[in-house]
Amino acid sequence: MRVSVVVCTHAMDRYTDCYEAARSVLDQSHDDVELVLVSDGDEAIADRFEDDFGDRTDVRVHCNDENVGLAVSRNNGAAVATGDVVAFLDDDAIADREWVAELVDVYQREDVPAVGGKQVPRWVAGKPAFLPAEFYWLIGVTHLGFGPDGDPDEPGEVRNTFGSNISFRMDIFEELGGFEKEIGGRRGDKNLQGEETEFCARLKAASGYGVYYNPDAVIAHKIFDYRTDPGWLIDRAFWQGYSKRGMEVLVPESTGDESEFLSSLLFDSVPNRLDGIVRSPSVAGVLQLLFLFVLTGAVGAGYLYGTTVWR
Secondary structure, three states, X not given: OOEEEEEEEOOHHHHHXXXXXXXXXXXXXXXXXXXXXXXXXXXXXHHHHHHHHOOOOOEEEEEOOOOOOHHHHHHHHHHHOOOOEEEEEOOOEEEOOOHHHHHHXXXXXXXXXXXXXXXXXXXXXXXXXXXXXXXXXXXXXXXXXXXXXXXXXXXXXXXXXXXXXXXXXXXXXXXXXXXXXXXXXXXXXXXXXXXXXXXXXXXXXXXXXXXXXXXXXXXXXXXXXXXXXXXXXXXXXXXXXXXXXXXXXXXXXXXXXXXXXXXXXXXXXXXXXXXXXXXXXXXXXXXXXXXXXXXXXXXXXXHHHHHHHOO
């Protein structure tokens, strides 16, 4: 089974990280992997790709005519790919050597349209003591409470995984027309996020199945210093709440996971953290509990703001 891995980038200052992501794809243990590198409108980046990888038959390079954003860049990468499966990896991620093999293993065992995996953090600037694991999804890392039964170490069907660790059978990806290019730009709104959520809702409607989550298909997501700034996290939480309201209106069938997550926060995480603080008091424990409430409030505020825009 041939797997085409699409990696997109848009800025030359990210090239070193993108190169590392590309190398991790070419170093996979699976013996039939194609790397598709997409430059989002920058010819200089495409030229660097050609210089570094142009002599390889297992690498394809595509440059968009102009800057069109991540969703369209991913679609363009899939359009030039030749694999039976198309997978997506961000330019600031590093794939475990067995990543593709773990994706393929599921496709060969299960009749599923999509497979995704776990994202673990690579703390470039150090791990922040105040950030609760329940909110790791804000930094693109599989969070505490994710999974078919709320266990990130258990495999099974989920609505969707992160866009940096997700794959689809090529025929159904093409049949459904790829990611919706207007998500993130609909009505001129650049703060709306969720092309993976929207596509996977269409996927389930068409196939009756969402995404098979394999926690053994692992990629490491680099967490740079700006992603550990409390102000950045609160702002991101706000716009994530806004986006959840947008998805609720645009894709009603995609909702449900958020309510379960909130219930888990209130009835599982908070009591467990309070018990932990009583049993073993620590500054980090108190900070994480406080920030859990702050981030939950920011998501809620974003959602409420979204109700004034998305009706």
